[in-house]
Amino acid sequence: MHFIVTGGAGFIGSHVTEQLLSEDHYVTVVDNLTTGNLNNLPEHPRLKFLEKDILACQPEDFSKPIDGIAHLAATPSVTESWLQPLAAHHNNLSATIAVIELCQALEIPRLVFTSSAAVYGNPVQLPITETHPTSPISPYGLQKLVSEQYASLFAQQFGFSMVALRLFNVFGPRQAPNSQYSGVISIFVNAMRQGLPITIYGDGTQTRDFVYVKNVANAFAKALITSLTSGSCIVANVGTGKSISLVELVDILKTCFPQWQSELKFAPARPGDIKDSQADISNASTHLDFTSQWSVESGLQYLIESLDPVKG
Numbered sequence: 001m002h003f004i005v006t007g008g009a010g011f012i013g014s015h016v017t018e019q020l021l022s023e024d025h026y027v028t029v030v031d032n033l034t035t036g037n038l039n040n041l042p043e044h045p046r047l048k049f050l051e052k053d054i055l056a057c058q059p060e061d062f063s064k065p066i067d068g069i070a071h072l073a074a075t076p077s078v079t080e081s082w083l084q085p086l087a088a089h090h091n092n093l094s095a096t097i098a099v100i101e102l103c104q105a106l107e108i109p110r111l112v113f114t115s116s117a118a119v120y121g122n123p124v125q126l127p128i129t130e131t132h133p134t135s136p137i138s139p140y141g142l143q144k145l146v147s148e149q150y151a152s153l154f155a156q157q158f159g160f161s162m163v164a165l166r167l168f169n170v171f172g173p174r175q176a177p178n179s180q181y182s183g184v185i186s187i188f189v190n191a192m193r194q195g196l197p198i199t200i201y202g203d204g205t206q207t208r209d210f211v212y213v214k215n216v217a218n219a220f221a222k223a224l225i226t227s228l229t230s231g232s233c234i235v236a237n238v239g240t241g242k243s244i245s246l247v248e249l250v251d252i253l254k255t256c257f258p259q260w261q262s263e264l265k266f267a268p269a270r271p272g273d274i275k276d277s278q279a280d281i282s283n284a285s286t287h288l289d290f291t292s293q294w295s296v297e298s299g300l301q302y303l304i305e306s307l308d309p310v311k312g
């Protein structure tokens with residue numbers, strides 16, 4: 001089959017691309033390389049790369065037939081969405097509408113949209129099912145929620161099928177640790193391997209459902225190929241179904257970095273930080289035959305093995 005992956009040179013998109021290639025599919029990656037990097041992609045005879053913003057793409061840019069599109073191109077940052085709301089709106093919501101137009105023009109039967117646990121806002125019950133109230137507390141969460149609604153509306157009207165995957169806390173190789181708002185695992189792993197201190201914001205009892213990126217790539221592949229009737233829409237959480245606290249995370253990381261002797265600092269909780277998060281993944285299991293194959297521990301092991309040795 002032939003799939004388009006938008007944002008396919010990014011952290012999660014490049015793993016989705018690899019997964020699809022490993023399943024013998026043809027992949028066209030579209031990426032404007034703002035945050036993506038060509039080094040994230042393998043050279044592969046079944047992979048085509050188009051350096052372009054998805055908002056500038058025309059149907060003529062692609063060769064038909066296309067069996068599905070996985071839309072991962074976005075500004076995946078809550079902070080950015082507060083600082084530059086219009087730019088984030090453009091990249092997160094308008095870009096989704098551009099993808100919907102491509103689905104119509106190119107008669108693409110399946111759209112898999114990258115949504116986020118951010119659509120739920122502050123959880124009122126755990127684990128979080130897809131019927132949990134949606135009440136975003138950031139422009140980013142709102143843009144993801146409205147994108148889902150656009151995709152669902154157009155899928156029903158024009159007869160393509162849509163799967164929205166609400167990702168929880170994804171981690172793994174190629175996740176950039178370069179800002180204080182990067183994923184906490186990328187920040188902690190980066191610091192610990194260099195023997196640097198780490199900081200927990202809050203008391204460390206906050207919990208998250210950390211999901212290894214290969215689990216997520218699997219969910220995308222299944223969402224692209226699973227049999228669905230035209231016009232149908234599925235919304236599914238993608239996590240492990242288990243959560244751990246930051247203190248527990250640090251304990252696991254200490255076993256991965258036994259030589260780490262630096263300081264564990266505590267600082268005030270970040271404003272807007274949610275306390276607990278844990279996915280109920282029964283919808284993904286029922287509709288997409290999804291299972292979380294890699295635990296946090298095994299994912300961390302793969303992540304650490306994938307890193308180049310620290311220089312110096």
Ligand code: UD2
Binds near residue numbers: 199
């Ligand atoms: C995640 C998503 C975010 C949004 C949100 C919705 C990531 C990277 N971010 O934010 O896009 O979907 O969920 O709820 O997946 N922390 C520390 N020390 C550090 C860095 C972080 O203690 O150096 C804490 C942070 O305050 C938070 C926890 O670690 O309590 C997880 O932080 P995160 O930025 O990895 O993810 P989160 O859940 O805030």
